[in-house]
Amino acid sequence: MSDPKTHWDKVYASKQPSDVSWYQPHLRMSLDLIRRSGVTQGDPLIDVGGGASTLVDDLLDAGFHNLTVLDISSKAIDASKVRLGTRAALVRWVADDILHVPLDNGRYALWHDRAVLHFLTDAEDRRAYVGQVRYAVRPGGIVVISTFALDGPPRCSGLEVRRYSPEALLAEFGPGFRLIESNVEDHRTPSGAAQAFLCCSLSFEGLV
Numbered sequence: 203m204s205d206p207k208t209h210w211d212k213v214y215a216s217k218q219p220s221d222v223s224w225y226q227p228h229l230r231m232s233l234d235l236i237r238r239s240g241v242t243q244g245d246p247l248i249d250v251g252g253g254a255s256t257l258v259d260d261l262l263d264a265g266f267h268n269l270t271v272l273d274i275s276s277k278a279i280d281a282s283k284v285r286l287g288t289r290a291a292l293v294r295w296v297a298d299d300i301l302h303v304p305l306d307n308g309r310y311a312l313w314h315d316r317a318v319l320h321f322l323t324d325a326e327d328r329r330a331y332v333g334q335v336r337y338a339v340r341p342g343g344i345v346v347i348s349t350f351a352l353d354g355p356p357r358c359s360g361l362e363v364r365r366y367s368p369e370a371l372l373a374e375f376g377p378g379f380r381l382i383e384s385n386v387e388d389h390r391t392p393s394g395a396a397q398a399f400l401c402c403s404l405s406f407e408g409l410v
């Protein structure tokens with residue numbers, strides 16, 4: 203495959219945000235998990251691989267005002283900025299690779315990732331990802347992750363994915379994390395196909 207940035211920029215250059223298979227008008231499951239996490243409106247939240255999703259719009263509507271959206275694709279970020287209009291200035295935007303971007307230590311009360319971690323099929327990349335979570339999420343913070351479930355599709359956007367059970371997801375994060383809740387969401391793609399997502403909240407108890 204081409205490098206990840208080229209791949210994802212091509213996806214967002216060739217499709218409308220509402221035509222991609224992972225599109226939902228609102229990320230209801232993520233919003234529910236974030237609401238239930240107990241974070242408050244001023245807490246720093248990061249949406250990792252936020253793409254062109256409307257999660258940031260809904261979080262702004264709910265009064266959250268310390269939001270970072272990171273994505274490897276500047277095209278995805280541009281689409282979200284255009285959609286938000288003047289409200290885009292209320293958000294910190296980072297166009298970079300989550301595996302390599304410098305993050306602030308202990309900055310985030312909540313880390314959200316829908317459908318990004320599952321593209322990391324290389325163990326080294328997953329170690330780098332978890333290292334970033336451990337570094338950037340404050341002790342006591344929450345990690346909300348959605349991946350394909352074990353009976354979800356084996357590929358997405360032309361790329362192989364790694365599918366998870368709640369136990370496997372927790373094991374991926376390793377010591378210092380606790381599973382708060384797990385749910386399975388039956389996502390319908392815009393073309394009507396069913397995709398099983400595993401949606402979990404973990405708490406980061408701190409470095410061990």
Ligand SMILES: C[S@@+](CC[C@H](N)C(=O)[O-])C[C@H]1O[C@@H](n2cnc3c(N)ncnc32)[C@H](O)[C@@H]1O
Nearest residue numbers: 210251252253255273274275299300316317318
């Ligand atoms: C399947 S899409 C999900 C987008 C969004 N989270 C949603 O639910 O609508 C995966 C997203 O992850 C981004 N991505 C993939 N690899 C990445 C990486 N290494 N660092 C940051 N973003 C990445 C892609 O550009 C894409 O926007």
